[in-house]
Amino acid sequence: MKNPDPTFPSCPTPISRYDRIVMGHGGGGRLTHNLIDDIFIPAFNNSILRQLTDSAVLQVGEQRLAFTTDSYVVHPLFFPGGDIGSLAVNGTVNDLAMSGARPLYLSAGCILEEGLPLEDLKKIVDSMQRAAAAAKVQLVTGDTKVVDRGRGDGIYINTAGIGVIEHDLKIAPSQIQPGDAILLNGDIGRHGVAVMASRAGLSFETTIESDCAPLADLVLKLIDAGVEIHCLRDLTRGGLATALIELAASAQLGMELQEAAIPVREDVSGACEIMGFDPLYVANEGRLVCILPDAAVDQALKIMRAHPQGQGAALIGRVSAVENLRVILKNRIGTRRILDLLSGEQLPRIC
Amino acid sequence: MKNPDPTFPSCPTPISRYDRIVMGHGGGGRLTHNLIDDIFIPAFNNSILRQLTDSAVLQVGEQRLAFTTDSYVVHPLFFPGGDIGSLAVNGTVNDLAMSGARPLYLSAGCILEEGLPLEDLKKIVDSMQRAAAAAKVQLVTGDTKVVDRGRGDGIYINTAGIGVIEHDLKIAPSQIQPGDAILLNGDIGRHGVAVMASRAGLSFETTIESDCAPLADLVLKLIDAGVEIHCLRDLTRGGLATALIELAASAQLGMELQEAAIPVREDVSGACEIMGFDPLYVANEGRLVCILPDAAVDQALKIMRAHPQGQGAALIGRVSAVENLRVILKNRIGTRRILDLLSGEQLPRIC
Numbered sequence: 001m002k003n004p005d006p007t008f009p010s011c012p013t014p015i016s017r018y019d020r021i022v023m024g025h026g027g028g029g030r031l032t033h034n035l036i037d038d039i040f041i042p043a044f045n046n047s048i049l050r051q052l053t054d055s056a057v058l059q060v061g062e063q064r065l066a067f068t069t070d071s072y073v074v075h076p077l078f079f080p081g082g083d084i085g086s087l088a089v090n091g092t093v094n095d096l097a098m099s100g101a102r103p104l105y106l107s108a109g110c111i112l113e114e115g116l117p118l119e120d121l122k123k124i125v126d127s128m129q130r131a132a133a134a135a136k137v138q139l140v141t142g143d144t145k146v147v148d149r150g151r152g153d154g155i156y157i158n159t160a161g162i163g164v165i166e167h168d169l170k171i172a173p174s175q176i177q178p179g180d181a182i183l184l185n186g187d188i189g190r191h192g193v194a195v196m197a198s199r200a201g202l203s204f205e206t207t208i209e210s211d212c213a214p215l216a217d218l219v220l221k222l223i224d225a226g227v228e229i230h231c232l233r234d235l236t237r238g239g240l241a242t243a244l245i246e247l248a249a250s251a252q253l254g255m256e257l258q259e260a261a262i263p264v265r266e267d268v269s270g271a272c273e274i275m276g277f278d279p280l281y282v283a284n285e286g287r288l289v290c291i292l293p294d295a296a297v298d299q300a301l302k303i304m305r306a307h308p309q310g311q312g313a314a315l316i317g318r319v320s321a322v323e324n325l326r327v328i329l330k331n332r333i334g335t336r337r338i339l340d341l342l343s344g345e346q347l348p349r350i351c
Numbered sequence: 352m353k354n355p356d357p358t359f360p361s362c363p364t365p366i367s368r369y370d371r372i373v374m375g376h377g378g379g380g381r382l383t384h385n386l387i388d389d390i391f392i393p394a395f396n397n398s399i400l401r402q403l404t405d406s407a408v409l410q411v412g413e414q415r416l417a418f419t420t421d422s423y424v425v426h427p428l429f430f431p432g433g434d435i436g437s438l439a440v441n442g443t444v445n446d447l448a449m450s451g452a453r454p455l456y457l458s459a460g461c462i463l464e465e466g467l468p469l470e471d472l473k474k475i476v477d478s479m480q481r482a483a484a485a486a487k488v489q490l491v492t493g494d495t496k497v498v499d500r501g502r503g504d505g506i507y508i509n510t511a512g513i514g515v516i517e518h519d520l521k522i523a524p525s526q527i528q529p530g531d532a533i534l535l536n537g538d539i540g541r542h543g544v545a546v547m548a549s550r551a552g553l554s555f556e557t558t559i560e561s562d563c564a565p566l567a568d569l570v571l572k573l574i575d576a577g578v579e580i581h582c583l584r585d586l587t588r589g590g591l592a593t594a595l596i597e598l599a600a601s602a603q604l605g606m607e608l609q610e611a612a613i614p615v616r617e618d619v620s621g622a623c624e625i626m627g628f629d630p631l632y633v634a635n636e637g638r639l640v641c642i643l644p645d646a647a648v649d650q651a652l653k654i655m656r657a658h659p660q661g662q663g664a665a666l667i668g669r670v671s672a673v674e675n676l677r678v679i680l681k682n683r684i685g686t687r688r689i690l691d692l693l694s695g696e697q698l699p700r701i702c
Contacts, residue, residue, distance in 0.1 A: 021467040026497025039473055040493060043480040044459075048491040056491040058456055060515055061414045069458035069511055070494045105409055107420035108395075109509045111462070116372040122390055129394040140399040140407040142391060143421045146377025147700065151504045156496075158460045160420055160511030164411055349498065 026349070028237030028283075029342035052250065053172055054098035054233065057165065064165035066101035068092060071158040075349045077120065079198040081190070081209030082285070085127035088157040090214050090285055091236065091351060093135045097216035098232045098288070100171045100223050101163030103135060108142040108159055113152030124155060135214035137161070163216075167223050173250035175230040178321040181297045182255065183290040185218065185304055186211065186312035187263035188240050192282035192347050193271045200275070206267045213286030218309045222290070227300045231291040234284075236351055241280040241339045243289060244327050254324035257317035257339075259331040280329070281342055283350045291319065377700070379588030379634075380693035403601065404523055405449035405584065408516065415516040417452035419443060422509040426700045428471065430549040432541070432560030433636070436478035438702060439508040441565050441636060442587065444486045448567035449583045449639070451522045451574050452514030454486060459493040459510055464503030475506060486565035488512070514567075518574050524601035526581040529672040532648045533606065534641045536569065536655055537562065537663035538614035539591050543633035543698050544622045551626070557618045564637030569660045573641070578651045582642040585635075587702055592631040592690045594640060595678050605675035608668035608690075610682040631680070632693055634701045642670065 024031040041049065048056045055068035072088040082090075089106065096103040108128065112121065132139050194210040197203070215234060222229060231251075233243045240262070248255050264272075264279045272279045286309060292300060297315055304310030320328075327339040375382040392400065399407045406419035423439040433441075440457065447454040459479065463472065483490050545561040548554070566585060573580060582602075584594045591613070599606050615623075615630045623630045637660060643651060648666055655661030671679075678690040 019469055021463045021465055021469065021472070021497055023465055023497055023499065025463065026495065032495065035495060039469070039476050040459075040495070043473075043476045044483075044490040044493070046489050046491065048456075048489060049493075056456070056458075058491065058513070060416065060455065060513070061412075063412045063414050065411065065513075067456060067458060067513060068492050069460045069509065071460040071462050071496045071509060073462060073496045073498050104411065105399075105407070105418060107407075107418060107511045109420045109422040109460075109511070111422050111424060111507055112372045112376065114372055114374055118370055118372065118390070121372070122394075125390050125394045132395075138397050138399060139395040140397065140409065141419050142395070142400075144377065144383065144386060144391070145422045145424045145507075145700075146372055146374055147424050147504065147507075148374065150501060153498065153502045156462055156498075156507070158420070158422060158509035158511075160458045160460070160509075162409070162411070162416075162418060162513065349496075 023348050027342065028242055031343065051172065054095040057099055066096045066099040066163040066165055068095040069158060069160040070095060071156060072351060073156050073349050074195060074351055075153060076198055077124065077154050079210060080194045080207050082212035083124055083127050084155060084157055085124035086131040086212055087285060087351060088159045089128050089131035089135060090212050092159040092161040093137060093214045093216055094234045096161045096163035097219045098234055099165060100167055100169055100219055100229065101165045102220060103137045103161055103163040103216050105140045105162045106132065106137050106159050108139050108157060110144045111152055111156040112144060112146045113154055114146060114149040116154050135216060169229060171229050171232055173231055173247050176247065176251035176253060176291050176319055177230060178253060178319055179294060180230055180291050180319040181294050181315055182317045183300060184262065184314055184316045185288055185310040187265050188235065188284055188287055189264055189268040189272060189279035189282040191285040192350050193268050195350050196275055196347060197271060204267055204271055208267055208271060211284055211286035213309050215286065215288055215309055218304065218307045221303050221307060222300055225299065225303055227292065227296050229290060229292050233289055235287040235289065236283050236285060239281040239283055242341060245339055245341055248325055248327050252325065254320035254322060255317055255327045256320055257329045259329050261314050261316045263312050263314055283347060374699050378693065379593055382694065402523065405446040408450055417447045417450040417514040417516055419446040420509060420511040421446060422507060423702060424507050424700050425546060425702055426504060427549055428475065428505050430561060431545045431558050433563035434475055434478050435506060435508055436475035437482040437563055438636060439510045440479050440482035440486060441563050442702060443510040443512040444488060444565045444567055445585045447512045447514035448570045449585055450516060451518055451520055451570055451580065452516045453571060454488045454512055454514040454567050456491045456513045457483065457488050457510050459490050459508060461495045462503055462507040463495060463497045464505055465497060465500040467505050486567060520580060522580050522583055524582055524598050527598065527602035527604060527642050527670055528581060529604060529670055530645060531581055531642050531670040532645050532666055533668045534651060535613065535665055535667045536639050536661040538616050539586065539635055539638055540615055540619040540623060540630035540633040542636040543701050544619050546701050547626055547698060548622060555618055555622055559618055559622060562635055562637035564660050566637060566639055566660055569655065569658045572654050572658060573651055576650065576654055578643065578647050580641060580643050584640055586638040586640065587636060588634050590632040590634055593692060596690055596692055599676055599678050603676065605671035605673065606668055606678045607671055608680045610680050612665050612667045614663050614665055634698060
């Protein structure tokens, strides 16, 4: 289970108000947390799951492995900069990378809807393979199921991944320290805007492409250079704000971000205004935050900026020294805004 | 990818006749093979995938691991003897067991349809946990997505699994030898009949319950006793006939089965007659074939019959010594029937 945390402060929309699944349960915000906390965690209760990191860390014999899964239900299947196939590979590769693992093997489970053009399927499968080759992973096992027309939406893909952890770091929310720096590897909001614009049939002056990309190589470069990483998280469903709110809650610490330091492309910011989204909450598929000691910032930024996936890397804020669980955004004129989880979803079926 | 094999003889329904997915592509028969052979294998082409066993066998450091995935789209979600939750756990545990692995960890990816009663979700999740505990595996990582009403069917579950291989046997179709014995661990057809009867609202004099059960412990007991297993396969989608046709094709050998030796419960056989199914092609979720040398038969049957999952174990046939790729069924009066893959599906959404 990704990102849930039972320690969130007061919860205005308890699950008991719902007796059925609503779209908001899939948005990555408060309702998703409630669902996971109320139903999945109590049932599957075990110490590995309770770590609630992007991938489970397992000891098998002498080997430390990372293991993760994600289902992809993005709509539409094809969008500028990617498709459900590349997304399904990169998303799972990135979850493995967030424990500092070297991704090795993926599985692929496809749920096909009756009527899906085989040409589309072929395009998606080829895209999965290209993404796998780029991320240096092999798709080694799979499964296909077919559901009746009107019981799916073209194709849903699940990928699970196995990676090997070759370092001795513990990369987890529990490692976050007061005073740690928060690095971001590039501009935010492109994936969500690309998908939503494509869904709505909107076009902007420039084409906004998803940032969908594999992040494992970037992370491994940091680890190989001896950078002392405390925590990593990729900024998918719920975006930068949700990821940091979750990490702050897990670590029982606060954070202070400088809005001016957070890169958002002008066209993305304009599109967000038109569509009524806050880029801080928009999903990315090639972005991560890296939380690490102050002393490691210069080296880490240098490595990130030299990497294709980190050219726009920036120091965007710090973990607060005080015991305050809030994530606070300071804007250009010094005003402070408390970031909070969205209740439901701003962008359904974005990944 | 499960069970496909490019070596099948002439194929009367080439994929090129279809330009869209049809239900038959999910039936486990010839169309499923075509889909996998024409689209997935050429794209994901790698030596591990090409083994085409129930789970991929991976070398990670010193460790031999089994890795597998399956998506579960069974309809209805609840049926006599099980539900989609227990099915999703046992199905993947069994795929791991078919390489002789000890199943350790599962992932769970749930695609929830807007409107699913939370009470149903809770029942299913609890059932997954009970099945996991019974099979001695841990559900360590997961993901939930929500799709709009009319884009799913309550819940689809993907599970992927990791197991550790602690023996030196190579258990694979390539190990099958002429003269090998074919053992079956119990009566066939119950899972498919239970689901279909439940779907059709049929009731029979006796309730036919799914045979859904974990098979890993049974397999490990055989391995621990030193039984020289050549090949294992569980008899899910497509049933006993499809599994053996696939194994015969992979091994480039024929098989001869004694119909009288194949256990089918009378009520199952009656229900199949009413519904127009052939029990040989009906899905099971707690049945396997074990192919092994003649000399190991007595010991293996003794171990199987002493185990809750093998009480009805039987020797049902032999691998032919001649080079004949057919799977032949001899009935009680000596008539011979050639078993062939079904073209599409007899039972859609059975697992």
